[in-house]
Amino acid sequence: MTRARRPSRTTMVGLVALLATLAVVAHANAETLLRTRLNADIRSTDPGTNRDANTDGVMAHIVEGLVAFREDTSIGPMLAESWTVSNEGKTYTFRLRQGVKFHNGAVMTVDDVVWSLKRWLDPATQWRCLSEFSASGIARIEQIEAPDAQTVVVRLDQPTALFLPTLARPDCGQTAIIHRDSVGPDGKWIAPIGTGPFKLAAWKRGQYIDLARFDGYAARSEPRNGYTGAKIAEVDRVRFNIIPDSSAAKAGLLSGSLDVINSLAIPDLEDLKSRPDVQLSITPALGLTGILFQTRDPLLKDVRIRRAIALCLDTTQIVDSVMQGTARPNNSALPIGSPFYGEVQAHGYTQNIAEAQKLLAEAGYHGQPIKLIANKRYSFVFDSAVLVQAMAQTVGINIEIEVLDWAAQLDRYNRGDYQSMSFVYSARLDASLSFEMLMGPKASQPRKVWDDPEAQEMLRQSMMTDDAAKRQALFDAMHRRFIEDVPMIVLFNGAELAALRKNVKGYAGWLYPQPRFWGVSIQ
Amino acid sequence: MTVPLLTVDHLRIAAVRSGAAVIDDVSFAIERGEFLAVVGESGSGKTAAARAILGLLPPGLRRAGGQIELDGEDLATLSPRRMRTLRGPAVGMVFQEPMVSLNPAISVGAQMAEGLALHERLAKSEIRRRCLDMLARVQIRDPTRTFDAYPHEFSGGMRQRIMLASVMLLKPKLLLADEPTTALDTLTQREVLDLMVELARDHGTSVMLITHNLGLVSRYAQRAVVLQQGRLVETGSVQQILFSPREAYTRQLVEALPRRGVATARRAAGEPLISVRGLKVSFGGRQRLFRHEADVAAVNGVDLDIAAGETVAVVGGSGSGKTTLGRAMLRLIAPAGGEIRFQGRDVTSTHDREFRLASQLVFQDPYSSLDPRMRVGEIVAEPLRHVARLTAAERDRRVAAMLDEVGLAGLAERWPHELSGGQRQRIAIARAIVRHPSFVVADEPVSALDMTIQAQVLKLFGRLQAQYGFACLFISHDLAAVEQVADRVVVMQGGRVVEQGSRDDVFDHPQHDYTKALLAAAPVLDFARPTSVRQLG
Amino acid sequence: MRWHANTVIGGALMTLVLGTALTAAFWTPFDPLRVNLRARLQPPSSLFWLGTDEFGRDVLSRIMAGAGTSVVMALFTVALAVGVGVVVGCVAGYLRGWTDRVIMAVNDALLAFPGILLALAMMIVLGASKSGLVLALGLAYIPSVVRVVRGTVLSIREKEYIEASRVIGNSELYSMVRHVLPNAMSPVAVLATSMFGWVLLAESALSFLGLGVPPPAPTWGNMLAASRPYMETAAWLSIAPGVCIALTLLGINLLGDSLRDRLDPRMAHG
């Protein structure tokens, strides 16, 4: 994708000569271009509705919400100057920053904020996180009003610790504040006019997305921290090339046609480590990879067999081999990066072959085959399955791997139709959500792995209060029951791997697996 | 004795791989304007000799020795370029298969003009004019339309004429005619060969006619060379070769010519075995997948009786409906009208199992009428499947006896492709006779065989008929064979019987004009009548 | 002369492949499935003749085991495709009229699908397993067999020895089984050999697209696909299976040629 303006139209001497010029990308004028890669095209430019992980990552450069996640997954102010909680946690009053400009030059007013929030809550917008504020969600929003030009008050029907984290969730489009002209008179989406450091320049479906620097960006004072802090664009243009094949992307980086590639596959790491012209950025992520058990399966409903499998695994060796040292073993449901990950969570399963064989004998296991579903879309999911099978073999547990494509595996996951499965959960930015994704009544939510009413009560309480000490105690208790009941074996949290050319400065990964290209420059 | 146009001295042609001689020490000469016939059966090397003259031997053969001198120039030593300048103007060649002797992909005119354009520097219009004149000369009705048309739009006879025209355009000194009319029926054959003689006369071209049919030799050649397995048996004038042959093989060839045998009128009294009244068959232009069967005229209104032991021959040109008649009488084709009675029973519409088992058919092409995947023994045994209460031992005994009777004892385990054409036709006959049928249709049973083999097969067929007494419908366009075998003769034209009678009546006193034309065209070597070439000469 | 060379070289290659597959059933230098993480991605050495893969498994053992799986899978697929194809083809060629037209309409519809992608979709439906692959590829190849068999049956029906069989009094069905079918087998035999090669290619392509025979059981296809990311650092990972597939295909094609020459009607008529 060496799309650069050549100084002058040189005559074509011969194909080989042409190839040589092509390989050397000449920069005509001072415009700096950062070329990166997505493994699939974005779904749309309408944040929070028709989206996937890639779309959220790109949109984070264009739009901003009132609040945003910091690097330690706590919540920090973004477009809001500050906020206060009153009325027993049911009323949130936001003071807005002044002088913030939209991409079309208009200054953000309190009416824009109210309009945007109301637009998200309007069912016609089909906001992904609308169900969070419905009856079965965390709370209902009863009223949004702007008492004066600088404050917006939101009243909920019940207190919840998850209101701000939900507003800040990238997959909810960070409940972005956008200008009215982003939609047509009929409410149909046109293009994102947000307040972010970059604006949407071009979108060539299936090939690339161009973001151009927004000169009128009003940056916050404190330094960059997660999706908040100062977000200063230091390159003129960022091009996201659509390159499905990871090996091809890696080759593009090595041949100089790409500057940054992220969400690298582990196998690519092996080769890039030894390259002089490439630097690596490895940061622990929030995603969770593990082996799920169907506790209703006739064989696996016996906790002794589940425990035996847990005890025959050497989690450290699995993680080192599969992730090649980019991640640390973690048997707890909370990611290592989470503020609530403490000494209790650090203690999980230790390999004990003898105990495992004893349990198997007690349970009367005599080699019945256990089907372990895996997929090849995420190499570490598949590799973990192969290693688990190998290690289980040593104690006589006969595991058969069944490879499905991602959509088929998701279908089996959602219906709970599996004996066991090597699976990866996407990032949850709040500790309660990390547990919520695993727990729940299997009758009504067949995708949930852990069906323990008492634990569910503790989870509900953890979602209500935002007192850190109380939540920590609840999470510790839930962890102990989790390790005891072995509904699944958590192996590790993923790692966000990125490879950059030497001349890229200022790039830093963080817990959330999406890149941030503000504060990044090309020498 | 002027210097001969072509002298071939001690010519030797051998197979490239095995070195076996296909032509061994053959010498002969052709005077200017002379018509020489090269006679031999398949495998005698006559075609190889002709092709050697042009230097166009097939890839498997090469010239191993001897000279070929044309007008004093030894063709063997010429450079390929010089040889090419001779092909066409000096030596022309006409081939056997009308269907594939002209390139189907380009127009007739283009192929004719190709030769002229190569050898003479002429304006396009002059070339076109000469082609059109030559086409008119070979009696093609509409030359201009023919010039732009494509070969597949013409009949076999027409195509041979076109080929003759394109060769004679270059006024060659020597014309090699390799069995030019074998694939044509007698009438067309006569027209094409007469035309060839006239054209050769016009330009003083000497002709080397390669054939296995002595009838043609007597009519069209002055001298003849007899070849057997690549060796020269005898050379001499046609008169001397045909009427006082010196060598035994030549005598055998002449004897093999069918001649009128004594008619053993075995006309059984009483009910004819099979009789047909007003038989009608309409052919809706059905395109058989393989043979592009010309739209055979419907058989309309044929009356015919055949008694047990009697042979009724059906003759007529191609497209006269004789084959369709045979198939209809066997109920292989559903007749559109009329009635067939077998042993007194009406079998026209009902599926009479007994009639089916009692009737048999012998095909013309020995290659495609036997299943290549079955051994000889199995082929002959297959009809016996339908004979009730026959033990395996009994069946094998009958098969062995049958093979012995057709002279192929001990070949039960062989595969059809391991045998010669003659042997395969004997197996086809054995298969037909083994169940002692009472009615046999023989559809051109011998026309694909060499003369000597034809004679043997006809003799075998006659003996078997005498022994088993089956009624036989003998379909053929070869009047000589018919003359030898038939008790009664039926002449068909355009799907209708134009004449019917005993063999002697039809052959000696033909009534219908078409019958007369057929008899005149047939190169029957009648010892009483002088050879007609000299009349032409 | 050429026919002879084809058979010799083709035969040698195929015996090599089948030999490897057979020996693999009893003995392989190492256990093809045993993971040995310390010996990851080692180049060919005296110990590991063809080096080790990303899990430290011995490549040579996996090639040998893979030979078995690939060959057996190809045999079953061809058997399924040819078996069903011949039956349907004969019915279509023999009955003609409406049945023929319906069968051929369905057949053309299936032929319009790109084969590999049809197999991919079926793999997902049937679940990615060896039997799933055999069924998927088998079904994908049936239409081409049906077309060849129908064409051959139609042409043979017109041959004179079929008419002779009718004259003898054999029923249509008997003529079909006893005379038409044996003679229709030669084009089918030639098609079967080339189809054997197609299956190997298709299995590799499916693994490449992400859904071939599921690892860890080795097949040449999934080994080649898995070698893709290490193409640069561990080239031997893709060279070995690639060469094996190429040699097997070469062997099959040469044998197919000699078979065709031997069955060529001209040869048969002598």
Next chain:
Amino acid sequence: MLGYLARRLAMTIPTLLLVAVAVFTLVRLIPGDPVQVMLGDNADAAQAAQLRAQLGLDEAFPLQFLHWLGKVATGDLGHSITNDLAVLPLILERFQVSAVIVLVAVAAATCIAVPAGLIAAWKQNSALDLAVIGSATLLLSIPSFWLGLLLLLLFGLKLKWLPVIGYVPFSENFWQAAVFMLLPIVTLTVLEIGVLTRMARAASIEVLRLEYVTHARAKGVPEWLVLGRHVLPNAFAPIWTLIGLVLGHLLGGIAVIETVFTLPGLGRLLVDSIFARDYPVVQGCLLFTAVIYVVVNLIVDLCYPLFDPRVVVA
């Protein structure tokens, strides 16, 4: 001529209808659906139901099929579920990539294979013949993507002559697009040469046996003219049939080669949309491929009279 065209097109309607039904059912048989793929692992029932209703996936199958078929008849293949693009323009754009590679490769392969096959047949069983048939069989035996990988490795990474990733459409910049297309075209050409050479040789041998070739030589026609004017036109019919077959299949998308060279072709689009369970796109692609297959067959049949006058297209 028009009558023939109308009849042929009418005949294809049942086949295409069958394809449409088969495609629609096959896609829905595949476990998993687009909604689950879009929502990922935290898809609660309410969200899933809402999305399914929004996409019209909750209707009964026959209804969905009729809706879809109605729109297809008017040329509208619907919109992609994943990125809301109109399916037909998307397919046409992706088809352009595949078509260019396939057409150029098959044309190049034919230009190499036909003369090679002709010469090999002309000098049958000579050393040249063995060399030609041997290399053709060799080329035939190489797996397509393995060859692609090796070429990519050699020219892309080691020699750095050719760019390794990416694609520039012809519309933007012809030369750059050509550079990206070079390796895939070479890969496909090498593969097709094997098949076409063998067919060219077999067809030429068949024609060289016939008498009009000897007849031409007997008229003193030089060998090159015999081959050019007499053998080639008659030998080309079976070759042309094979080309039609090959084109019909390849135009359906060369998914594997497109994957190796990361080209956004039709094959790649179909594979990705199958994995994403993007029903409208899968249905659109398969139907489009079927139409292409039928159209190519029709064109092939219409061209026969060009070199075989016996074939009359009445």
